[in-house]
Each structure stands twice: as C-alpha cells, then as structure tokens.
Amino acid sequence: MRTINGEDVTRAVAGCVAALRPAADRDWTAVKAGRVELSCHGTAFHIAECCLGYAANLAGRAQDAYVPFEATLDEGTDNAGLLHVIEAAGALLAAAVDTAPPGVRAFHPYPFRSADRHGFAAMGIAETLLHTHDIAQGLGLPYEPPADLAESVLTWIFPQVKPGSEPWPTLLWATGRGELPGRAPVTEWRWRNNLVIPADRVTLTGLRPAVARDLRLGGDGGLDWIEGGPYEGTRGAAGMLVKAYEAGVHRPEFGVFALVRHEDGRAIGGIGFHGAPNEEGWVEVGYDLAEGARGQGYATEALRTLADWALARDDVSMVIATVEHANVPSQRVASRAGFTRATVEEERIAHAEHGMEDGLQLYVRRA
Known part of the structure; x- marks a missing residue:
C-alpha cells in the first residue's frame, strides 16, 4: 500500500506557500486567521513551529516531552521570509518522516502519548492544511488542498470520524471549521494517533x-x-x-x-x-x-x-x-x-x- 510519507508533507507545505504568497505584501499581523484566535502572521508561524517540533521529536526520539527548544523569527522577518521558514520546517519534517525506521515512536501527548512516523506526517499535514485554510479565510484568498491529502489525514489520525462524501469538507467539519448536512456542529475535537x-x-x-x-x-x-x-x-x-x-x-x-x-x-x-x-x-x-x-x-x-x-x-x-x-x-x-x-x-x-x-x-x- 502507499502509506502517508514525507512527500505528502512536502506537497502540503508547497500548497500552503503557493496559496499565501500572493498576499505576502499585506500586513498579516492585523488580520485574524479565520476562527482561530491568532493573527494570520501568528498562525503562519504556528505551522512552522508544528512542523519543526514534530521533526525534532521524531528525529530526536523524544519519549516523555517535546524536545526543549523554542523557535523564533529574526527581527524584521517579512512575510516572504516567514513562508521560507515554513518551507524549511516542512522539509525537515519530511526528512524526519522518511528516514525514521518503521517501529520508531516519539512523544506526542494525545491520546496515547506517542506517534509513529506516519502519525507525525499526518499531524504535520493536518496543521498545514487547516491553518492555511484559516489564514486564507482571513486574507480572502482561495484555497483547497488536494483531496487525497485530506483523506490521508482522516484515515490516519481521525479514525473516529465517519467519512463524508468528500474528504476536505469532512476534515473542515471534523475540526470545527465547517458544516456537513445531517451532522451536528463540532465544538471540541482531537485527532487520535494509534494505540x-x-x-x-x-x-x-x-x-x-x-x-x-x-x-x-x-x-x-x-x-x-x-x-x-x-x-x-x-x-x-x-x-x-x-x-x-x-x-x-x-x-x-x-x-x-x-x-x-x-x-x-x-x-x-x-x-x-x-x-x-x-x-x-x-x-x-x-x-x-x-x-x-x-x-x-x-x-x-x-x-x-x-x-x-x-x-x-x-x-x-x-x-x-x-x-x-x-x-x-x-x-x-x-x-x-x-x-x-x-x-x-x-x-x-x-x-x-x-x-x-x-x-x-x-x-x-x-x-
């Protein structure tokens, strides 16, 4: 079978950068990102933080907590530079996923305190797809990721979610970002790595x-x-x-x-x-x-x-x-x-x- 992998992470990040680059000259700090509490700038940096943190935990074989470091942007980094940071962090996660041995697991708190390489790939992709959607919504930009990426996220880390007719709307609904006919709105959610x-x-x-x-x-x-x-x-x-x-x-x-x-x-x-x-x-x-x-x-x-x-x-x-x-x-x-x-x-x-x-x-x- 074709498993979720580093190439998928790279595709998700490339889609993010392509969607957001047309608005790189705007002030992202002054615009809220969709339904999240962060600004578009803060949300974009969060994508980079997540990819970098997941790469560090997987590559470093962290077992009890996140690897203890904090990422920061150099003073004066503009939006184009921030997109470059997202690309670099995504590349590090993709490399960590593709080089990790099959049985390796590393720390992630929910729900069973660990994830394997496929779980880290799926989480990185989920963060990228969903928060790119949030930023694009705030900036008024069009964005829809490839359906196979959304389906992979659902089948690898949302096993409790009933599939819908289309994976992207289903993922948006499952994370409180959209509606599906016949289903109640989602107000609380978590993905689930395997036990x-x-x-x-x-x-x-x-x-x-x-x-x-x-x-x-x-x-x-x-x-x-x-x-x-x-x-x-x-x-x-x-x-x-x-x-x-x-x-x-x-x-x-x-x-x-x-x-x-x-x-x-x-x-x-x-x-x-x-x-x-x-x-x-x-x-x-x-x-x-x-x-x-x-x-x-x-x-x-x-x-x-x-x-x-x-x-x-x-x-x-x-x-x-x-x-x-x-x-x-x-x-x-x-x-x-x-x-x-x-x-x-x-x-x-x-x-x-x-x-x-x-x-x-x-x-x-x-x-």
Whole structure:
C-alpha cells in the first residue's frame, strides 16, 4: 500500500506557500486567521513551529516531552521570509518522516502519548492544511488542498470520524471549521494517533482505517509479514474495522492490532476486539497467527497483554473469547492467558442475548 510519507508533507507545505504568497505584501499581523484566535502572521508561524517540533521529536526520539527548544523569527522577518521558514520546517519534517525506521515512536501527548512516523506526517499535514485554510479565510484568498491529502489525514489520525462524501469538507467539519448536512456542529475535537501496547516479545500495534482497508483488499497494510501472513482472521477483522469506521461507530482503542515481533520488526499475526464493551462491560477478543509463528507462545503473550490492558479500564468488567470445540490449541492459548470456561449461566446469556453461535465455547477473564 502507499502509506502517508514525507512527500505528502512536502506537497502540503508547497500548497500552503503557493496559496499565501500572493498576499505576502499585506500586513498579516492585523488580520485574524479565520476562527482561530491568532493573527494570520501568528498562525503562519504556528505551522512552522508544528512542523519543526514534530521533526525534532521524531528525529530526536523524544519519549516523555517535546524536545526543549523554542523557535523564533529574526527581527524584521517579512512575510516572504516567514513562508521560507515554513518551507524549511516542512522539509525537515519530511526528512524526519522518511528516514525514521518503521517501529520508531516519539512523544506526542494525545491520546496515547506517542506517534509513529506516519502519525507525525499526518499531524504535520493536518496543521498545514487547516491553518492555511484559516489564514486564507482571513486574507480572502482561495484555497483547497488536494483531496487525497485530506483523506490521508482522516484515515490516519481521525479514525473516529465517519467519512463524508468528500474528504476536505469532512476534515473542515471534523475540526470545527465547517458544516456537513445531517451532522451536528463540532465544538471540541482531537485527532487520535494509534494505540500501541508493548508485550515481552511483540508489540500490539493498532491498525488505522487506511491500513485496515488495504488488508481487507488483500494487501499487506504496509507491514512486513512473515511467510503465510496475514492470516485470514486478520483480514476478516480488518474488514470489520473498516465497516465500523464507515458507519462512524469505530472506537480506535477497541480495534484491531497487528502483532509485530521485536527481534525483526515483522508482523506475525493479529489480535483485537469485536467492538466496544457492551452495557455489562463485556468485550470480546479474537486472535490468529501466521502458521510460521504458531507454537511459540506469541498468541498467549498477546492475549494476556490485551486482556490486562482492557481489564485495567473502568468500562470493562469481563473479556470474553469464543473458541470452537475442536480448536484445542486456541483453547490452550486462552487458558494460559488466564481465561477460564464460562459458567453455564454466562454461556446461556451469551447465546440468548449476545448471539453467540452454537458449537462455540465461551472463555472469560474477569476484572
């Protein structure tokens, strides 16, 4: 698949500079930028600050806070100089994105305190597109970015937003800058980088809608899979994620995760939730491995880690897994991960109220 990358950052910055350069001779400090509180000048400098800060965190592998420095403009810098600063900061972010190894993550506060290279690219693009829109609105300039850039931002860091008929209006609506028919105005918003949960030998890496869509269509999702992967269960789970995203009901923290092996960075399987917790606090999990990774304890490790993560939350009271009667290896995985066979009453409820199919055994871990 084509992942979001440094070239996309460069395209976004080039579009920004091209849109704003015709007004470089105007006083940007005297004009408010759209709906934001900053002036057009302050907002333009904010674009540069964001790209530079993201580049520094990613290149410097910051883990607990932003790299401690502050950018300033030389006294007397005019708007043409400011646009040059934006270009330079964008180039630094693009280079940091394209040279970062696949598994590297660095600090960003929301929502899970880290982002990978794709997340930093998407955040830099989002800041550039949206604030160029704000400045252009304030200065009365025309501006509309390429639709594929807006779509990339949505599918990489706005997984909770139901897609609209066109990506740019949808992104403007999702960030409180526009309206969409049939949707309430947005007054508060945040983008969402993907969740990663480390285990001993693997990392559970949350799949974004863009990645899940590629897996559903038969691609590799931008991951380096061992032979035989991804297995059919992972592709099916990716399809469920895409359906939830398209319906606007996807909760990213209760999505699907690729299992990425620490020793070589290769994906060996998938694990994830069948949806968000129900009213009783039950949440169902499923898992599979490529054949070459089976029998080595990876599934047990991943299932135990994901269950521990879920049961530490206030909205989860029980993690459940359904296993076919004949699938003894999967039953053993569940048992080794701390699950036990459900009670007769729990299985009755699962059949009667939650649609559990006949021929399945219910395994549970309680909070």
